[in-house]
Amino acid sequence: MDMERGTPLPLGELFPFLLELDDRLRIVQTGPLMHKAYPALRIGDSLADAFQPIGKSGEFIDFEQLVMQHRRPAAMRQTREPALVFRGEWFACTASRQLFFLGWPWVIDPDELANLGIPLHAIPAHNPLGDLLLQLKTNRNTLADTQALSEALRQRTLELESSNRRLQDEAMLRRAVEEAERANRAKSTFLANMSHELRTPLSGIIGMASLLMKRSADPKTCDQIGKILSSSNHLLAIINDILDISKIEANRMSLESVPFTLSGVISNVQNSLLLRADGRRGIDVRIAITPELLNRVLTGDPLRLGQVLINLLGNAMKFTLHGHAAVRAEVVNTEGDDLIVRFEVEDTGIGIQPEDQERLFLAFEQADSSTSRHHGGTGLGLTICKHLVELMGGSIGVRSQPGHGSTFWFTVRLSDPHQPSLPLPQNASGPAAEETIRARFGGARVLIADDEPVSQEIARELLEHAGLAVDAANDGQEALELSRQNVYALILMDMQMPRMSGTEATRCIRSQSLNIATPILATTANAFDEDRQDCLDAGMNSHLPKPISPVKLYETVLYWLQHSTERRD
Amino acid sequence: MYGLVNRALQEFICTHHGDASWQSIKNMAGVDVELFVCMESYPDEITYRLVGAACELLNIEPAALLRNFGRHWVLFTGQEGYGSLFDGAGSSLQEVLINLDHLHLRVGLMYPALKPPSFRCTDVRDDGLTLHYFSERPGLASMVIGLIEGLGERFGKALAIRQTEDRASGADHDIFDIRIA
Known part of the structure; x- marks a missing residue:
């Protein structure tokens, strides 16, 4: 190689990071990229000032020592910034007493070169550094992708x-x-x-x-008997409340839709309350409803409407020691054939604390727990009212001031059947009904079917008391046999009986007997609506829930005796 | 096609049209890939399906979409992950285009399955050059035009690019005449 000091070497083109040293280990020439990799390096610098050898074998002792390293791998670090490590080999030319370091920066990221302003393509193609850096970069990027994937997976x-x-x-x-x-x-x-x-x-x-x-x-x-009856009726009322709430909770409460008048409902309410001890205390009850509304024929469930009114008016009377209670009603809205009727029951009683007013309509709640001790009751009445009113498409609420009485209000949706009057004749009620039976139907033959001796005896006694001739059957089979031998004016049929049920017996009587058209009234303690429907489906005419009240029995029996007579006429 | 391209397409769509559009495009293309690994090889048809769905959903001509994507690639995506390689690819438009082939040569050697494109520069002058583009994949000439435009923007140069030969019209390869204003 013919190289002179100070002249550019073609070797530098091949080795851009070349170092050329004289025998005093002074730098006399560098490759073209070395000034980018080591800006502080100057021609004439001593090797030991500019670089620090890595490894004992390559120590910069003197020219002869480094000649020993000819063609051996070597590594050294810049003593000044950026403190890059160079990797390469020593090449000694003993004849010209020259030393060459053929190396390149030891970097693992192309960014390190880029930061020095050395482009990747400046690395000669024979040197795999560029490819390795690209490979490393790609590996690093792939690792980052893998980490991103694993994070996404996590x-x-x-x-x-x-x-x-x-x-x-x-x-x-x-x-x-x-x-x-x-x-x-x-x-x-x-x-x-x-x-x-x-x-x-x-x-x-x-x-x-x-x-x-x-x-x-x-x-x-x-x-004393009156007290037994009063206590029993109280107990019955409680059982009815529990039955109602269980029907409501089991979604088995359904409403009737029949023509009625408010005057009939109010009169039943008054009669019912008169039977109660507190109903006889002499509180003035004012009915403030126009005669026009009282006598207007409406369609709905009069029994359930009456139940709500009995409950509210009963409470009003229970909690009012002096003064009066009043019932008001008015039509507040009309939607086609539907009427929204608002009722108010006002009293001048003890009133209700504001904080208690919200809880009133919750099941088993009373204004205060001492209420039940003082006034009795299950705490279910208002809950039942709320559900009934809601089933009738309305709502219920209360206004009250403690010490100044309460006003309970509710709305219900009723419809107008456009009917001038009720088609059914008004019946004599209570004791009058018993008299009428005796007078008009005395001696008529009726059949009682009941497997329960006590019930049978009561019905028999009540009907005989009204002058009727009574046959009794202990099950459905007996009832069917008797009905094939005798014509009856009316049949009372219990539903659940051994051998043949009341409904089955009724079907047989309706299909083949001497009593195909005789009124058959079901008597049962089954108080669900679907039981009533079963009775009607079997061909019975009406339904009397047990326990049978004498008044109700007489009224119903009279109604059906008259009804069948009218039909025959 | 390497994942880098699909990922760049995703980033391009998300930047300009929103994440929801990308999701719809993936659904429409029937592509169920959570994350494209940059240097993984994916079937070319995935990329073509994604581009097709994007054009249909965003109502853009494929040529226009690819051209914008090419520009985006140079100006934004190329910077991500391989920024230093691009930065070091050259100090002028001509140098970068000349070195572009060396970069693809390296990549092609490392990942033979990737079949990267190849570029050759002829008639290199101060005011322009002729770029020859060779690819096994059809229909991506518009992306190359966008790519050259992006490079022009990077170097602050206004370019006039004319495609003088078109493989779609039966030429051996695509040729672009590039003039620097």
Whole structure:
């Protein structure tokens, strides 16, 4: 090689980071990129000042020592910034006493070169540094991608876990709700069955007490029997409340839709309240409803409407020691054939604390717990009213000031059948009905079918008392046989009987007997609406829930005796 | 096609049309890839399906979409991850275009399956050059035009680019006449 000091070397083109040294280890020439890699380096610098060898074998002792390193791998670090490491080999030319370091910067990221202003393509093609740097960069980028993928996977796993937990929670919640609903239905069924079981013996007590009352002439005995009846009726009212609330909770409460007048409803309300002890206390009850509205024929459920009014007016009378109670009603809106009627029941009683007013309509709540001790009651009345009113398409509320009385209001949706008057003749009621039966139908033959001896005896006594001739059957089969031998003016049929049920017996009587058209009245302690529907489907004419009240029995029997006579006429 | 291209397309769509559009485009193209790995090889048809769906959904001509994508690639995407390589690719438009082939040569050697394009420069002058573009993939000439435009923007040069030969019209390869104003 013919190289002179100070002249540019073609070697520099091949090795852009070339160092050329003289035998005093001074730098006499560099490759074209060295000034970018080591800006502080100057021609004439001593090797030991500019670089620090890495490894003992390559120490810069003197020219001879480095000649020993000829063609051996070497590495050294810049003593000044940027302190790059160079990797390469020593090439000694002993004849010209020259040393060459053929190397390149030891970098692992193309960014390090770029930061020095050295482009990748400036690295000679024979040197794989450029390719290796690109490869390293790609590997690093791939690693970053892998990390991003793994993070995405981790996030997805977390989301799945969280949604899994949510699903599990929802499933548990759903199970809990189903469990609660099942428990509530079981409770409602239990209460319904329970109330049935309670009604049957209560029916016996009320019936027998009523019979005793009719026979007794001794005032003291009459008074005591009156107390038995009063207590029994109170107990019956409680059972009815529990039955109603269990029907409501089991979604088994349905309403009738029949023509009626408010005057009939109000008169029933007054009669019912008169039977109660507190109804006789002499509180002035004012009915402030226009005669026009009182006598207007409407369609709805008069019994349930009456139940709401009895409850509210009963409460008004219960909590009013002095003063009056008033019932008002007015049509507040008309939508086609539908009328929204607003009722108000006002009293001048003890009133209700504001904080208690909200809880009033919740089941088992009373204004204060001492209420039940002072005034009795189950705390279900207003809840039942609320549900009934809502079933009738309305709402209920209260205004009250403690010490200044209360006004309960409710609205119901009724419809106008455009009928001038009720088609059914008004019946004699209560004691008058019994008299009328005796006078008009005395001696008529009726059949009672009931497997329960006490019930049978009560019905028999009541009907015989009204002058009717009574046959009795202990089950459906007997009833069917008797009805094929005798013509009856009326049949009272219990629903649940051994051998043949009341409904089956009725179907048979309707299809083949001497009593195809005879009025058949069902008597049962089953108080659900679907039971009533079963009776009607089987061909019975009406339904008398047990315990049978003498008044109700006489009224119904009279109605059907008259009805069948009119039809025959 | 390497994942880098698909990822750049994703970034281009998300930047200009929103993440929801990209999701719709992926759904429409039936592409269910969560993350494109830059240096992984993906079937070319994925890229073509994505471009096709993007054109249909965004109501853009394929040529226009590819051209904008090419510009975006140079100005934004190329910087990400390989910025130093692009920065070091040259100090003038001509130098970058000449070195472009060396870069693809390296990549092609490292990943033979990727089949990168190849470029040759002829008639290199101070005011322009002729760029020859060779690719096994059809229909991407518009992207190359966008790419050259992007480079012009990077160097602050106004360019006049004319495609003088078109492989779609039966030529051996695409040729672009580039003049620097």
